[in-house]
Amino acid sequence: MMSRAQQEASNGMQLEEITPPDPRLAGWNADDAPVAMRCLACVVEPKQASSLIRELHDALPASSGGVAHVKRVKKGDDGSLRVVLAAEAVYDDVSNEDAYRALLTRRSELAREALEVVLVPAQPPVTRAHFEQGARLWPLARPPASDRTASPTHDDVLSEARPRLEAAERDRVQLSSLRAPGTTPKCAGGGAVLYDPLTGCESLTAADELRQLMDERTPANHPLLHAPMLVVRAQARRQRRKRSEGAPPSEAYLCTGMDVYMTDEPCVMCAMALLHSRVRRAVYRRRDSEMGGLGSVESVHALSSTNHRFRAWRVVEDGVS
Ligand SMILES: [Zn+2]
Incomplete structure (x- = not known):
């Protein structure tokens, strides 16, 4: 629970975690031994x-x-x-x-x-204990960034989310100015930013990627260019550029360890794209009861049948549902 002062400081914004994935499902048993x-x-x-x-x-x-x-x-x-x-x-x-x-x-x-x-x-380590226990079976590539990163508190997530959700709202406005009005479904009409907490590099925005694609003659109303898809593509573009500048190829997945902030709940297709690119965390503001893939129609981030899961939160505040 947040203190009264913290609650006031956050202007009433709260986050609710959406069906948090069972840590045992994520590949680690209660005694820290790996699945x-x-x-x-x-x-x-x-x-x-x-x-x-x-x-x-x-x-x-x-x-x-x-x-x-x-x-x-x-x-x-x-x-x-x-x-x-x-x-x-x-x-x-x-x-x-x-x-x-x-x-x-x-x-x-x-x-x-x-x-x-x-x-x-079966899964990367979430804690130091996983890293050590897992190595008895087969050595793991790298230890977790930190246990704190793996299990953030509500206040940690909220303080990281606040400025980036605002950036996502600005992104939504920019995106809609690039597109013809009334031509995009809700998920596509939202804004998204992708942030890498490990490097702290400048966030990637959906609008920047859409501008690049339009320069390359992709139509702005392409039906698959929803905001979450656009930030994943922006990350692919950044990796291509780094490789062309001589960076060694990475064996990590496209968005390993990265966090995505969205104005609107991603549709199931976009939620799957986030899953496949291995994002660490997703936070969004408005639910989508018709297409939402993170808690409304599906909970793509917490499926027991996939080999990656991530944590997802939605904003709970007055006037937004
Ligand atoms: Zn979508």
Whole structure:
């Protein structure tokens, strides 16, 4: 609960978390042990390990194999090295790519009959304890940014959200000035900003991306260019630019660790796009009882059947519902 002073300071704005995902569903048991995921791995000669990993980086990236959150290599007690290739559930799909098939012809250790099933933590660690417990199964790529980031308090989320929700409202106005009036559905008519709390880089806005697309001759009323889609595309554009400037390719997903702030509840399609790009947190102001994908029609952020979940809040304040 917020104190009276805090309540007054926030001008009545409160956030309500929408069906918070069960932490056990997110891949970690109550005793901090990981839920295991079956993956395929190969045994590699130590001398061959670094060249194989380099080749896999292009031919079978850890992100397409669903294993970006774990280290690629594990050393066994006997000194043997195992390289994880992909989650068993997606291996048949991802191993069908041309680049990987070309690699198969050169690398006998990747022959299907030589592969082993290994168990790795199904999800990235949320706490330091997860990181340590998970490593007993298979080493994790990186520790959580901080436990505080993983479990923010209401006041933390609110103070980060306030200026960015205002930016999203400005974005909504700019977007509608770019579009012909009355031609866009509600989700598309909202505003959105994408913020990276780790780098603190300037937020990406939907209107900036729409302007860029219009410069590239995409019609402003393209039916799929809803504001949440636009900020995900803006992030893809930023990554392309960084790579063209010589930044190393990242194995993280497009929006790993990023937060999205929206004036309106995203539709189910947009909520799925946020899920696939692996946002960390979503906050929105107005619900959409007809199409809303974060709590109204669906709760896409908290589905038990998907391999990523994120936390979502909506604003509760007078005059907004
Ligand atoms: Zn949408």
